[in-house]
Amino acid sequence: MEWEAINVKLLNEFTRAMAEATKNGKKIRKVWMTTFNIDIGFVEKYILPVLVDMECPRNLMDYEIMQHKLFDQKIDFRLFCDQRVLSGGSDKLTTIPIHTINTKSFQNSKNLGTQCLFHPKVILIENDRNELYIGAGSANLTISGWSKNQEVYSFHKVETIEQFKSIRLFFNTLINVVKNTQIPPFLSLSRFNANSVPKSSAEWDFVHTFLNKDFLSFILSEDTSELNVWSPYFSYNIPSLIELFKVTSPDLKSVKIVADKANGHHFRIKWSDVIEQMIQKNELTFYSNPLPQDERLEMTHAKVWQSIGKHKSRFAIGSWNFTHHGTASVKGKKNIEAGFVYHHIPKESILGAKIEVKTTHFADEQLLKDEQLGLTEPLPFLLAVEFDWKEKTYVLKFESLEDEALSNYQIKLPGIEQKQNLIFKFDDQQNIFLENTRFTVANDEAVLKEHFFQIFKNGDSIIKDIFTEINFEYRRAQRFDNLSDLIDSLVFERESGYSDRMSLRASMADYRDIEIFDDIVATVSQSNEITYFRMFLAFKNLENKILNSPNTKELHKRLFVYPGCLLELKEKVVDMQFDSQIFQWFVLQEINKLKNVASELYSNLSTQEESIRSEDWNQLKCDLPEILSKVKLTGQQKKQFKAYLQLVMQKQSYV
Numbered sequence: 001m002e003w004e005a006i007n008v009k010l011l012n013e014f015t016r017a018m019a020e021a022t023k024n025g026k027k028i029r030k031v032w033m034t035t036f037n038i039d040i041g042f043v044e045k046y047i048l049p050v051l052v053d054m055e056c057p058r059n060l061m062d063y064e065i066m067q068h069k070l071f072d073q074k075i076d077f078r079l080f081c082d083q084r085v086l087s088g089g090s091d092k093l094t095t096i097p098i099h100t101i102n103t104k105s106f107q108n109s110k111n112l113g114t115q116c117l118f119h120p121k122v123i124l125i126e127n128d129r130n131e132l133y134i135g136a137g138s139a140n141l142t143i144s145g146w147s148k149n150q151e152v153y154s155f156h157k158v159e160t161i162e163q164f165k166s167i168r169l170f171f172n173t174l175i176n177v178v179k180n181t182q183i184p185p186f187l188s189l190s191r192f193n194a195n196s197v198p199k200s201s202a203e204w205d206f207v208h209t210f211l212n213k214d215f216l217s218f219i220l221s222e223d224t225s226e227l228n229v230w231s232p233y234f235s236y237n238i239p240s241l242i243e244l245f246k247v248t249s250p251d252l253k254s255v256k257i258v259a260d261k262a263n264g265h266h267f268r269i270k271w272s273d274v275i276e277q278m279i280q281k282n283e284l285t286f287y288s289n290p291l292p293q294d295e296r297l298e299m300t301h302a303k304v305w306q307s308i309g310k311h312k313s314r315f316a317i318g319s320w321n322f323t324h325h326g327t328a329s330v331k332g333k334k335n336i337e338a339g340f341v342y343h344h345i346p347k348e349s350i351l352g353a354k355i356e357v358k359t360t361h362f363a364d365e366q367l368l369k370d371e372q373l374g375l376t377e378p379l380p381f382l383l384a385v386e387f388d389w390k391e392k393t394y395v396l397k398f399e400s401l402e403d404e405a406l407s408n409y410q411i412k413l414p415g416i417e418q419k420q421n422l423i424f425k426f427d428d429q430q431n432i433f434l435e436n437t438r439f440t441v442a443n444d445e446a447v448l449k450e451h452f453f454q455i456f457k458n459g460d461s462i463i464k465d466i467f468t469e470i471n472f473e474y475r476r477a478q479r480f481d482n483l484s485d486l487i488d489s490l491v492f493e494r495e496s497g498y499s500d501r502m503s504l505r506a507s508m509a510d511y512r513d514i515e516i517f518d519d520i521v522a523t524v525s526q527s528n529e530i531t532y533f534r535m536f537l538a539f540k541n542l543e544n545k546i547l548n549s550p551n552t553k554e555l556h557k558r559l560f561v562y563p564g565c566l567l568e569l570k571e572k573v574v575d576m577q578f579d580s581q582i583f584q585w586f587v588l589q590e591i592n593k594l595k596n597v598a599s600e601l602y603s604n605l606s607t608q609e610e611s612i613r614s615e616d617w618n619q620l621k622c623d624l625p626e627i628l629s630k631v632k633l634t635g636q637q638k639k640q641f642k643a644y645l646q647l648v649m650q651k652q653s654y655v
């Protein structure tokens with residue numbers, strides 16, 4: 001394998017891998033990514049456009065168009081990250097699913113330990129020919145990982161059954177942990193049984209924590225005499241870790257380290273007498289980075305392992321730091337890690353010049369303390385939250401991870417004003433379950449803006465997590481700028497659809513201080529612009545659209561989802577200040593009429609694929625003004641006018 005620590009943007013490598021996967025007209029079907037740390041804004045701005053062949057988004061409408069392309073192209077894009085890294089908060093401008101991992105939820109969590117991190121940096125790409133490409137290395141999904149750090153990363157096409165089985169085990173384990181029914185099952189072995197390369201020809205293994213063998217069993221052998229490692233982070237007790245290496249490799253004589261320096265000066269290692277003795281015996285030596293160093297480089301975050309033996313040598317890149325947790329070398333001290341182990345070592349040396357170390361090269365207690373992650377304790381239960389755009393309802397999926405009783409937990413969900421108590425009960429078998437698992441939102445605009453929920457304990461926020469969104473096609477995000485534009489679209493019978501000529505709903509448009517399209521809602525009179533003729537023609541055309549709905553699903557969208565739907569029309573009419581009370585009365589009557597037409601059609605459709613909630617129907621109803629009390633007429637004129645209104649109502653089928 002040709003290797004290099006990446007000093008060009010990893011985005012270029014990802015783009016090349018995507019180009020290879022889509023060669024000869026192939027389509028992307030799946031892109032799954034794992035990371036420890038995550039910058040959601042970076043993913044949305046730079047990675048998502050590569051999937052749908054777009055320029056980087058410049059405004060909120062671009063983000064909306066981009067995610068509709070993802071949906072229309074049926075690309076299954078999702079992210080997996082450690083639950084605790086979201087606690088600091090991040091913006092999220094799309095509906096891409098992000099699954100947070102609670103490390104206590106793994107079946108062997110006791111073997112992993114309480115300090116376990118979900119730490120792999122893996123990218124899976126699958127096309128419509130069931131061809132798989134896998135990427136792995138040291139780079140998190142952050143701007144630093146993909147641009148500013150010195151990282152190591154590689155992409156490979158999956159060719160052997162063994163490689164495929166390892167990848168399947170890795171992702172299926174994650175699927176089981178997050179317990180999300182929306183994640184499709186992994187593909188079968190059929191393609192690899194037919195076309196796979198023999199195991200003996202494989203140049204690499206995909207190695208991860210869920211395998212029966214740990215990382216050290218892959219990288220070390222009985223005749224390993226030299227171990228060369230790049231790592232930015234180290235165990236507090238390096239000598240004890242090296243002694244563990246010698247259990248597998250009794251002939252190990254030399255460990256050579258290329259270490260990143262905190263603040264450019266200090267290894268993240270505490271000096272000790274034992275380390276001094278090992279350095280004096282050449283059992284432990286430190287080397288400089290062999291690659292040219294860009295002054296703009298933030299840090300060398302690469303993790304590279306090279307074992308050299310008389311008969312067997314190995315090379316590895318991935319997420320493994322030089323720690324007990326990173327190498328999974330001790331029971332109860334394991335991270336979730338992954339990467340590639342190559343069967344041959346590169347020709348190039350991974351070591352620079354030898355460093356004559358001094359005590360000043362090593363970190364003091366304060367620096368090591370400052371470098372600690374400071375993550376919160378994982379929750380004692382698994383709580384996955386989904387928002388169903390069709391039902392406008394949150395669904396909570398709960399699983400207790402401890403046997404002890406749970407109490408005094410609350411959840412705050414966007415669109416629901418108050419924090420809600422989580423009510424835990426015991427079933428007949430003394431298993432803990434969550435009693436209240438569904439919360440309905442009256443107004444979904446808050447869900448468009450905010451994608452995070454919070455867990456509280458005794459009133460204090462302890463975790464900020466992210467919910468996933470289902471039934472995306474029922475999500476109403478776009479609107480017309482004003483009533484006049486909406487009426488025009490109906491008059492000219494333009495097709496409903498998503499367009500950059502439209503605006504976003506108010507809650508999204510003022511989401512953040514970036515370039516956005518005009519968010520002015522018409523509040524001045526437009527009755528002079530909207531004539532009776534235009535108004536009646538628009539409503540007639542909308543009625544035809546409604547009546548031509550082939551099924552209840554399409555009817556639902558024309559009533560509640562599409563830009564210019566009946567619900568949006570009703571909202572704009574209600575917000576309008578018409579000059580003429582009579583004109584307003586006609587408009588409101590027309591809306592109520594369309595509601596009744598739709599209701600009758602709904603009841604008569606032979607096959608109802610789905611139900612429309614009573615709450616949704618109620619949103620369409622318009623309260624009519626007391627028109628007789630608002631016009632200045634004599635008694636006789638009011639009598640005549642009342643008769644006129646009755647005639648109009650009869651002729652127009654008004655209620």
